[in-house]
Amino acid sequence: GAVVSQHPSWVICKSGTSVKIECRSLDFQATTMFWYRQFPKQSLMLMATSNEGSKATYEQGVEKDKFLINHASLTLSTLTVTSAHPEDSSFYICSAPQVQETQYFGPGTRLLVL
Amino acid sequence: DQQVKQNSPSLSVQEGRISILNCDYTNSMFDYFLWYKKYPAEGPTFLISISSIKDKNEDGRFTVFLNKSAKHLSLHIVPSQPGDSAVYFCAATIKTTDKLIFGTGTRLQVFP
Numbered sequence: 001g002a003v004v005s006q007h008p009s010w011v012i013c014k015s016g017t018s019v020k021i022e023c024r025s026l027d028f029q030a031t032t033m034f035w036y037r038q039f040p041k042q043s044l045m046l047m048a049t050s051n052e053g054s055k056a057t058y059e060q061g062v063e064k065d066k067f068l069i070n071h072a073s074l075t076l077s078t079l080t081v082t083s084a085h086p087e088d089s090s091f092y093i094c095s096a097p098q099v100q101e102t103q104y105f106g107p108g109t110r111l112l113v114l
Numbered sequence: 115d116q117q118v119k120q121n122s123p124s125l126s127v128q129e130g131r132i133s134i135l136n137c138d139y140t141n142s143m144f145d146y147f148l149w150y151k152k153y154p155a156e157g158p159t160f161l162i163s164i165s166s167i168k169d170k171n172e173d174g175r176f177t178v179f180l181n182k183s184a185k186h187l188s189l190h191i192v193p194s195q196p197g198d199s200a201v202y203f204c205a206a207t208i209k210t211t212d213k214l215i216f217g218t219g220t221r222l223q224v225f226p
Contacts, residue, residue, distance in 0.1 A: 036216075043203065044158070
């Protein structure tokens with residue numbers, strides 16, 4: 001079946017540093033990918049839509065300068081958390097739609113900002 | 115504004131019996147609904163989906179029911195197995211957008 005990978009699986013960083021998370025579709029091309037964030041015991045919240053070859057579109061309340069998204073190819077989208085702070089600590093998950101309406105999710109990246 | 119709600123945060127069911135997970139939504143524009151299973155620190159795994167033009171979809175032990183007038187859907191798992199223990203999320207989308215709006219999740223525990 002379709003596989004979406006994420007790297008790294010988890011990262012610990014100091015406050016003020018930037019962290020890059022990669023999302024790859026391994027056996028299919030994805031012109032669109034989605035980035036979600038999940039806080040403990042809460043739902044997955046859509047952050048932004050990553051569009052290959054164009055700017056990402058962000059959901060209301062998500063700072064585009066804080067969460068930089070680059071969709072450089074049909075199989076790779078990156079999310080960079082700039083100047084990370086402890087409140088950015090969360091579980092970040094990407095997804096890519098393949099067959100009709102069905103999205104496949106990556107394994108997630110746990111970010112801990114100290 | 116939570117457009118997709120799962121009012122039961124947890125559910126405990128004995129192995130072999132039926133598990134029923136419920137989900138309510140408020141946006142009448144949603145036209146496709148999905149259920150995902152999730153383990154801690156992993157991405158969600160797709161289980162089953164249903165289009166708004168249907169009221170039932172079945173796949174093995176999993177059946178999803180949709181009641182559009184009530185804006186309610188449910189996932190039935192029968193018979194329940196211990197391996198089904200996980201957090202289940204319902205999600206809704208407007209097909210032209212591909213954006214998934216998730217419910218808050220229900221933790222299912224199936225005990226022997």
